[in-house]
Amino acid sequence: MIQTVRGTRDLLPEDMPLWHRVEEVAREAFRRYGFREIRTPIFEKTELFARGVGESTDIVHKEMYTFVDRARADSEGESLTLRPENTASVVRAYLQHKMFADKSPGELTRLYYIGPMFRRERPQAGRYRQFYQIGVEVMGSSDDPAIEAEVIEMLSWLLQELKITNTTLLINSVGEPASRASYVETLREALKAQLDKLCADCHHRYETNPLRVFDCKVASCQAVIADLPTITDSLDDASRAHFEQFKAHLDARGLAYTVNPRMVRGLDYYTRTAFEIVGHDGLGAQNTLIGGGRYDGLSETLGGPPTKGFGFAFGLDRMVMALPEAEAQRLRANDAPDVFLVFLGDAARQHTFQVARDLRAAGVSVALEFEDRKMKKAMTAAAKSRARYALIIGDNEVSSGQYGLKNLATGEQESLSLGDIIAKFK
Template identity: 40%
Template sequence: MRKKNKKILLQTPKGMHDILPSDEKWYDRIYKAFRKISEFYGFKKISTPILEYAFLFEKGIGEATDIIEKEMYFVKTKGDDLLALRPEGTAPVMRAYFEHGFNKLSQPQKFYYFGPFFRHENPQAGRFRQFHQLGFEIIGGKSDSIYDAEIISLSSELIKELKISNLLININSIGCQTCRPKYIKKLEEYYKHNSSKVCKTCNLRIKRNPLRVLDCKDDKCQDIKKNAPNIIDSLCISCRNHFKEVLEYLDELNISYNLDQNLVRGLDYYSRTVFELEVEGLGSEIGSLGGGGRYDYLSQLLGENQVSALGAGLGIERLIYVMKAQQVKLPEKQGKKVFIIHLGDLAKRKTLLIMQKLYDAGVSFVETQDKESLKAQLRSANKVQADLALIIGQKEVFDNTVIIRDMHSGLQETIPLNKLTEGIKKYIKNI
């Protein structure tokens, strides 16, 4: 039986959130800083669709990962295509790189992106099912260690620009196709030997995605993990040199880092340098702010020729969480505030024209059209700390004039409407 009067819940689905006007300014601040730095370093903006073919991620990220096994949202189209809401940004950028022939241009190509991503995770502090991420990618050219340092330097510049303090950079190398399998074999042997001493997940991971055992947070496994074979000891000469060069570049840049042999990052496409950004004291609360690394084999996983590539991604909600926790102040909005006051219906109609003139003059304004009395509107003007008020009443409508009132001194004058721009500019210069 259908229930009558069932109340519709007006709320977002679990893990999805509105970005309210009061929060948009944080997103804007991050995006502006990110864009400024990216463009300065020669990165070009790219926007890929929210929906992609699911196999792009299955092939790129790897099927034995949490993202593919548990967290990806699938969409079946009417034409029977299996699409996915993008869970990350790197595989789509790589897809676009080949689809649009960026591989035929001068190499490497540098991209940056910003937008929503989706993962079906348990929502917690700074973690949502629809979240926003920014990322940089360098694709093509040689597997040159200077780019690894550049990506890390960019990430740390951005954190600095956002006035976030106590950044920790954890870094590791997970080797190449030559040396990694040898290391994995050692790791498998070691964990098989200790299988009774580690958790169920570790026993499962060592079979399916062995490097992930190094991610285990279970107390039970910590001792075993600590004594596990170290990947750095297994690196081949060329990976070892590559990693050494990355660290030397970072030293040159005075960027401090922490060598973390357990840092592996869970995605199949990584090779050589991997890193994570964390804020001291907030790591246990929100995890890492983001991270990245080299993914020289991603193009091959997607069925293309091998191209060197690397990148980084940072979670916007986590950045905002940290900025708020560290009481970072957003820069004050610059420019003077102009408040429009109208008295009576005829004047109200003129306000739209005035707004148009202000817009043409590049002056931002505030208006409260739901208040009628002069007193109430002046009060509102004071409340928003307006510098100027433009007052238009019955008389001004007939005379085609407007009153400009300096809210600081209280002085005012009447000027012709067609001289409004000049009039305001004069005041704006003075206040």
């Protein structure tokens, strides 16, 4: 039997109401905050991600689905990649369509996206090779921290609307590229003296990406980590001032946060503000719900004019997992037909098709089966469909034009004309 490729999965009808709900709430949040949708291609030239995300990152290094396109007579096949994330593509589109050109100073471009991304990682709880992300990007000439606070305010509303409570907002500033680079050296110096106390993984991190040592879960490493210098101490003055303003904006909006000076970003393009919203319920080891930050240099990296940028992304797979059970049940229960048509005998069967058409034309969600069954069986099918009502159509009903409408939850039944029934569902 052919099955799904490792790390991919089918999203079955039972779960779709949950996915739709997250998408619907997100779109509503974006509408209220002035974001407009953009859809970029699912694959791009490999170079876009190599430059945008960063050559040295693991994503580019070993986690991309890259393939060479078919060669033509006049050219080599070019290297293409299924998008591992969407920020680089959105910035590319922003530049390609010169969205900055008709803007006045300080005017922002607010974009959002929803769609699948691909990473060739080992799957685990809440992590798939084809996963779905929702994200926004704010681009323009301004890097006002009020932008950041407003976006986080929007996320706060979104989580509340989804009934996802018990989350924590973590913030940090990773500074300008220059101050970040000097901090990495400071950190490497500090680690050098304690190398003998670190685990094998951290030895590797010391070489490749010292910032990652902070994420180590080994107890002996944690002891060392506690005494390491933080990036906060190395911040340049402008970044420090920017971060202070950002916090003041959060305070003014009543948004609670925890400063985590050890929270760093893996992708090359991040500058200054970084944030995460972590969940605590039912997410396994993958408890980061939302991650984002500022990426002021990305446009230039991709050959565009100096542009400020700020954005976030969250995984739909994981957000759906984080929905509380009660909310999930409510959403699934709502995903049911309005009425299930039960008919008895061949004459009623023909008549039922007409009734179904009239109800549907009036906007009612109608379920029915085509088999002529005993009433008992038909009622069982009606209950199984989870329809709110069963509409009973036998010879008596056909001749009288009065149908039995039974509320399947309460068991109450009344006799109504088709017009009355349609009115009831309006």
